[in-house]
Amino acid sequence: MLQYQEKLDAVFHALADPARRQMVEQLSRGPASVSQLAEPLAMTLSGVVQHLAVLEASGLVRSQKVGRTRTCTLDHNAIHPAEQWLTQRRTAWEKRLDRLGAYLDATKEEDEQ
Protein backbone atom coordinates (compact mmCIF):
# COMPACT_ATOMS: atom_id res chain seq x y z
CA MET A 1 0.00 0.00 0.00
CA LEU A 2 1.27 3.45 -0.90
CA GLN A 3 1.92 6.06 1.77
CA TYR A 4 -0.13 9.26 1.80
CA GLN A 5 2.47 11.39 -0.01
CA GLU A 6 3.08 8.71 -2.64
CA LYS A 7 -0.67 8.40 -3.20
CA LEU A 8 -0.91 12.16 -3.81
CA ASP A 9 2.06 11.90 -6.19
CA ALA A 10 0.30 9.12 -8.08
CA VAL A 11 -3.13 10.78 -8.19
CA PHE A 12 -1.87 14.21 -9.28
CA HIS A 13 0.46 12.60 -11.83
CA ALA A 14 -2.39 10.51 -13.18
CA LEU A 15 -4.58 13.60 -13.59
CA ALA A 16 -1.82 15.64 -15.27
CA ASP A 17 -2.53 14.02 -18.65
CA PRO A 18 -5.52 15.14 -20.74
CA ALA A 19 -6.20 11.66 -22.09
CA ARG A 20 -6.32 10.25 -18.57
CA ARG A 21 -8.55 13.09 -17.37
CA GLN A 22 -10.89 12.35 -20.27
CA MET A 23 -10.98 8.72 -19.21
CA VAL A 24 -11.80 9.72 -15.63
CA GLU A 25 -14.45 12.09 -16.95
CA GLN A 26 -16.07 9.30 -18.96
CA LEU A 27 -15.90 6.95 -15.98
CA SER A 28 -17.55 9.55 -13.74
CA ARG A 29 -20.61 9.13 -15.98
CA GLY A 30 -20.54 5.36 -15.54
CA PRO A 31 -18.40 2.22 -15.93
CA ALA A 32 -16.82 1.50 -19.31
CA SER A 33 -14.81 -1.16 -21.07
CA VAL A 34 -11.26 -0.55 -22.30
CA SER A 35 -12.40 -0.15 -25.92
CA GLN A 36 -15.17 2.22 -24.88
CA LEU A 37 -12.57 4.33 -23.10
CA ALA A 38 -10.33 4.17 -26.18
CA GLU A 39 -13.06 5.11 -28.66
CA PRO A 40 -12.99 8.93 -28.20
CA LEU A 41 -9.18 9.05 -27.93
CA ALA A 42 -6.86 9.57 -30.92
CA MET A 43 -4.54 6.80 -29.84
CA THR A 44 -3.99 3.06 -30.21
CA LEU A 45 -5.61 0.66 -27.78
CA SER A 46 -2.14 -0.12 -26.42
CA GLY A 47 -1.66 3.49 -25.51
CA VAL A 48 -4.99 3.57 -23.72
CA VAL A 49 -4.14 0.41 -21.80
CA GLN A 50 -0.96 2.08 -20.57
CA HIS A 51 -2.88 5.15 -19.43
CA LEU A 52 -5.31 2.83 -17.70
CA ALA A 53 -2.42 1.21 -15.84
CA VAL A 54 -1.38 4.64 -14.55
CA LEU A 55 -4.94 5.35 -13.40
CA GLU A 56 -5.18 1.97 -11.68
CA ALA A 57 -1.80 2.42 -9.99
CA SER A 58 -3.06 5.72 -8.56
CA GLY A 59 -6.16 4.00 -7.22
CA LEU A 60 -8.46 6.31 -9.17
CA VAL A 61 -9.76 3.46 -11.30
CA ARG A 62 -10.53 -0.17 -10.56
CA SER A 63 -11.30 -2.81 -13.14
CA GLN A 64 -12.32 -6.39 -13.44
CA LYS A 65 -12.40 -8.71 -16.37
CA VAL A 66 -15.48 -10.74 -17.23
CA GLY A 67 -15.17 -12.88 -20.31
CA ARG A 68 -12.98 -10.96 -22.71
CA THR A 69 -14.00 -7.46 -21.68
CA ARG A 70 -12.46 -5.50 -18.81
CA THR A 71 -14.89 -3.15 -17.12
CA CYS A 72 -13.44 -0.08 -15.42
CA THR A 73 -15.01 1.96 -12.64
CA LEU A 74 -14.04 5.13 -10.84
CA ASP A 75 -13.09 5.00 -7.16
CA HIS A 76 -14.24 8.24 -5.57
CA ASN A 77 -12.34 7.37 -2.37
CA ALA A 78 -9.08 7.93 -4.25
CA ILE A 79 -10.21 11.38 -5.42
CA HIS A 80 -10.97 12.64 -1.95
CA PRO A 81 -7.44 13.05 -0.47
CA ALA A 82 -6.26 15.08 -3.48
CA GLU A 83 -9.39 17.21 -3.39
CA GLN A 84 -8.94 17.78 0.33
CA TRP A 85 -5.27 18.65 -0.03
CA LEU A 86 -6.18 21.40 -2.51
CA THR A 87 -9.01 22.71 -0.36
CA GLN A 88 -6.80 22.86 2.72
CA ARG A 89 -4.02 24.84 1.01
CA ARG A 90 -6.49 27.21 -0.62
CA THR A 91 -8.45 27.90 2.56
CA ALA A 92 -5.28 28.29 4.64
CA TRP A 93 -4.13 30.94 2.20
CA GLU A 94 -7.53 32.64 2.07
CA LYS A 95 -7.74 32.79 5.86
CA ARG A 96 -4.33 34.40 5.87
CA LEU A 97 -5.54 36.99 3.36
CA ASP A 98 -8.57 37.66 5.57
CA ARG A 99 -6.42 38.18 8.67
CA LEU A 100 -4.14 40.47 6.69
CA GLY A 101 -7.14 42.45 5.47
CA ALA A 102 -8.50 42.79 9.00
CA TYR A 103 -5.09 43.91 10.23
CA LEU A 104 -4.82 46.52 7.50
CA ASP A 105 -8.32 47.79 8.27
CA ALA A 106 -7.45 48.09 11.97
CA THR A 107 -4.22 49.90 11.17
CA LYS A 108 -6.09 52.26 8.90
CA GLU A 109 -8.56 53.10 11.70
CA GLU A 110 -5.67 53.83 14.05
CA ASP A 111 -4.20 56.17 11.45
CA GLU A 112 -7.49 57.99 11.22
CA GLN A 113 -7.71 58.57 14.95
Next chain:
Amino acid sequence: MLQYQEKLDAVFHALADPARRQMVEQLSRGPASVSQLAEPLAMTLSGVVQHLAVLEASGLVRSQKVGRTRTCTLDHNAIHPAEQWLTQRRTAWEKRLDRLGAYLDATKEEDEQ
Protein backbone atom coordinates in the same frame (compact mmCIF):
# COMPACT_ATOMS: atom_id res chain seq x y z
CA MET B 1 -2.51 32.48 -21.78
CA LEU B 2 -3.00 28.77 -21.36
CA GLN B 3 -6.28 27.13 -22.27
CA TYR B 4 -8.37 25.44 -19.57
CA GLN B 5 -7.14 21.91 -20.31
CA GLU B 6 -3.52 23.04 -20.49
CA LYS B 7 -3.89 24.85 -17.18
CA LEU B 8 -5.20 21.69 -15.55
CA ASP B 9 -2.28 19.77 -17.09
CA ALA B 10 0.14 22.29 -15.63
CA VAL B 11 -1.45 22.49 -12.18
CA PHE B 12 -1.80 18.73 -11.70
CA HIS B 13 1.71 18.19 -13.05
CA ALA B 14 3.08 20.83 -10.69
CA LEU B 15 1.38 19.15 -7.73
CA ALA B 16 2.56 15.66 -8.65
CA ASP B 17 5.98 16.28 -7.10
CA PRO B 18 6.44 16.09 -3.31
CA ALA B 19 9.04 18.88 -3.22
CA ARG B 20 6.70 21.20 -5.12
CA ARG B 21 3.77 20.27 -2.86
CA GLN B 22 5.91 21.06 0.15
CA MET B 23 6.72 24.44 -1.36
CA VAL B 24 3.01 25.13 -1.93
CA GLU B 25 2.30 24.00 1.62
CA GLN B 26 4.88 26.43 2.98
CA LEU B 27 3.51 29.22 0.82
CA SER B 28 -0.03 28.53 2.04
CA ARG B 29 1.25 29.61 5.46
CA GLY B 30 2.66 32.84 4.03
CA PRO B 31 5.02 34.33 1.43
CA ALA B 32 8.62 33.11 1.33
CA SER B 33 11.90 33.83 -0.43
CA VAL B 34 13.57 31.27 -2.68
CA SER B 35 16.13 30.34 -0.03
CA GLN B 36 13.40 30.02 2.60
CA LEU B 37 11.61 27.61 0.27
CA ALA B 38 14.86 25.73 -0.31
CA GLU B 39 15.79 25.45 3.35
CA PRO B 40 13.64 22.42 4.30
CA LEU B 41 14.36 20.62 1.01
CA ALA B 42 17.25 18.17 0.52
CA MET B 43 18.25 19.70 -2.78
CA THR B 44 20.47 22.40 -4.28
CA LEU B 45 19.12 25.92 -4.70
CA SER B 46 19.28 25.35 -8.46
CA GLY B 47 16.91 22.44 -8.14
CA VAL B 48 14.50 24.52 -6.09
CA VAL B 49 14.59 27.35 -8.64
CA GLN B 50 13.61 24.85 -11.33
CA HIS B 51 10.71 23.57 -9.26
CA LEU B 52 9.68 27.15 -8.67
CA ALA B 53 9.63 27.73 -12.43
CA VAL B 54 7.22 24.80 -12.80
CA LEU B 55 4.98 26.24 -10.07
CA GLU B 56 5.03 29.68 -11.68
CA ALA B 57 4.30 28.24 -15.12
CA SER B 58 1.23 26.54 -13.65
CA GLY B 59 0.07 29.83 -12.16
CA LEU B 60 0.02 28.38 -8.64
CA VAL B 61 2.80 30.70 -7.51
CA ARG B 62 3.69 34.29 -8.31
CA SER B 63 6.88 36.02 -7.37
CA GLN B 64 8.55 39.38 -7.51
CA LYS B 65 12.08 40.42 -6.91
CA VAL B 66 12.95 43.27 -4.60
CA GLY B 67 16.64 43.94 -4.20
CA ARG B 68 18.34 40.59 -4.35
CA THR B 69 15.55 38.50 -2.85
CA ARG B 70 12.63 37.03 -4.77
CA THR B 71 9.46 36.74 -2.72
CA CYS B 72 6.98 34.05 -3.71
CA THR B 73 3.26 33.97 -2.96
CA LEU B 74 0.51 31.44 -3.57
CA ASP B 75 -2.27 32.26 -6.02
CA HIS B 76 -5.43 30.62 -4.74
CA ASN B 77 -7.22 31.43 -7.99
CA ALA B 78 -5.03 28.86 -9.75
CA ILE B 79 -5.95 26.16 -7.24
CA HIS B 80 -9.67 26.56 -7.73
CA PRO B 81 -10.15 25.03 -11.21
CA ALA B 82 -8.26 21.86 -10.24
CA GLU B 83 -10.17 21.59 -6.98
CA GLN B 84 -13.45 22.08 -8.83
CA TRP B 85 -12.57 19.52 -11.48
CA LEU B 86 -12.00 16.91 -8.79
CA THR B 87 -15.19 17.82 -6.93
CA GLN B 88 -17.27 17.63 -10.10
CA ARG B 89 -16.01 14.16 -11.08
CA ARG B 90 -16.41 12.84 -7.55
CA THR B 91 -19.93 14.19 -7.07
CA ALA B 92 -21.01 13.01 -10.53
CA TRP B 93 -19.88 9.53 -9.61
CA GLU B 94 -21.47 9.66 -6.16
CA LYS B 95 -24.80 10.83 -7.60
CA ARG B 96 -24.65 7.90 -9.97
CA LEU B 97 -24.06 5.55 -7.03
CA ASP B 98 -27.03 7.10 -5.22
CA ARG B 99 -29.32 6.62 -8.20
CA LEU B 100 -28.11 3.04 -8.53
CA GLY B 101 -28.79 2.47 -4.82
CA ALA B 102 -32.28 3.94 -5.12
CA TYR B 103 -32.96 1.76 -8.15
CA LEU B 104 -31.79 -1.36 -6.34
CA ASP B 105 -33.92 -0.47 -3.31
CA ALA B 106 -36.95 0.03 -5.56
CA THR B 107 -36.30 -3.26 -7.32
CA LYS B 108 -35.97 -5.01 -3.99
CA GLU B 109 -39.34 -3.60 -2.87
CA GLU B 110 -40.94 -4.87 -6.05
CA ASP B 111 -39.48 -8.30 -5.37
CA GLU B 112 -40.95 -8.28 -1.90
CA GLN B 113 -44.44 -7.44 -3.13
Next chain:
DNA sequence: TTGATACTTAAGTGAATGCTTCAGTATCAG
Protein backbone atom coordinates in the same frame (compact mmCIF):
# COMPACT_ATOMS: atom_id res chain seq x y z
C1' DT C 1 35.92 48.28 -1.99
C1' DT C 2 35.42 43.78 -0.46
C1' DG C 3 33.17 39.93 0.91
C1' DA C 4 28.96 37.57 1.78
C1' DT C 5 24.30 36.82 0.28
C1' DA C 6 20.64 35.69 -2.96
C1' DC C 7 19.75 34.18 -6.67
C1' DT C 8 20.45 32.98 -12.10
C1' DT C 9 21.73 30.39 -16.10
C1' DA C 10 23.68 26.73 -18.91
C1' DA C 11 25.03 22.25 -19.67
C1' DG C 12 24.93 17.47 -18.67
C1' DT C 13 22.91 12.96 -17.10
C1' DG C 14 20.12 9.07 -15.99
C1' DA C 15 15.41 7.81 -15.38
C1' DA C 16 10.61 8.19 -16.43
C1' DT C 17 6.82 9.32 -19.94
C1' DG C 18 3.90 8.83 -23.79
C1' DC C 19 3.48 6.99 -27.41
C1' DT C 20 4.10 3.37 -31.44
C1' DT C 21 4.29 -1.32 -33.78
C1' DC C 22 4.06 -6.08 -33.67
C1' DA C 23 3.00 -10.39 -32.08
C1' DG C 24 0.50 -12.70 -29.07
C1' DT C 25 -3.84 -14.99 -26.06
C1' DA C 26 -8.44 -15.65 -24.56
C1' DT C 27 -13.41 -15.47 -25.63
C1' DC C 28 -17.66 -15.24 -28.12
C1' DA C 29 -20.80 -15.80 -32.27
C1' DG C 30 -22.24 -18.48 -36.08
Next chain:
DNA sequence: CTGATACTGAAGCATTCACTTAAGTATCAA
Protein backbone atom coordinates in the same frame (compact mmCIF):
# COMPACT_ATOMS: atom_id res chain seq x y z
C1' DC D 1 -13.99 -24.98 -36.26
C1' DT D 2 -13.21 -20.17 -37.77
C1' DG D 3 -13.26 -15.56 -37.77
C1' DA D 4 -13.88 -11.42 -35.37
C1' DT D 5 -13.50 -9.15 -31.00
C1' DA D 6 -11.21 -7.55 -26.77
C1' DC D 7 -7.63 -7.07 -24.89
C1' DT D 8 -2.28 -8.14 -23.36
C1' DG D 9 2.71 -7.62 -23.34
C1' DA D 10 7.23 -6.64 -25.04
C1' DA D 11 10.27 -3.76 -27.40
C1' DG D 12 11.71 0.55 -29.27
C1' DC D 13 12.10 5.55 -29.49
C1' DA D 14 11.88 10.56 -28.99
C1' DT D 15 10.87 13.75 -25.37
C1' DT D 16 10.48 15.45 -20.86
C1' DC D 17 11.85 15.33 -15.92
C1' DA D 18 14.43 15.93 -11.86
C1' DC D 19 18.17 16.65 -10.55
C1' DT D 20 23.52 18.00 -10.42
C1' DT D 21 27.77 20.93 -11.05
C1' DA D 22 29.87 25.01 -12.34
C1' DA D 23 30.20 29.60 -13.45
C1' DG D 24 28.04 33.58 -13.51
C1' DT D 25 25.43 38.52 -11.89
C1' DA D 26 23.27 41.71 -8.85
C1' DT D 27 22.77 43.60 -4.18
C1' DC D 28 23.65 44.71 0.52
C1' DA D 29 26.65 45.51 4.71
C1' DA D 30 30.68 47.13 6.78
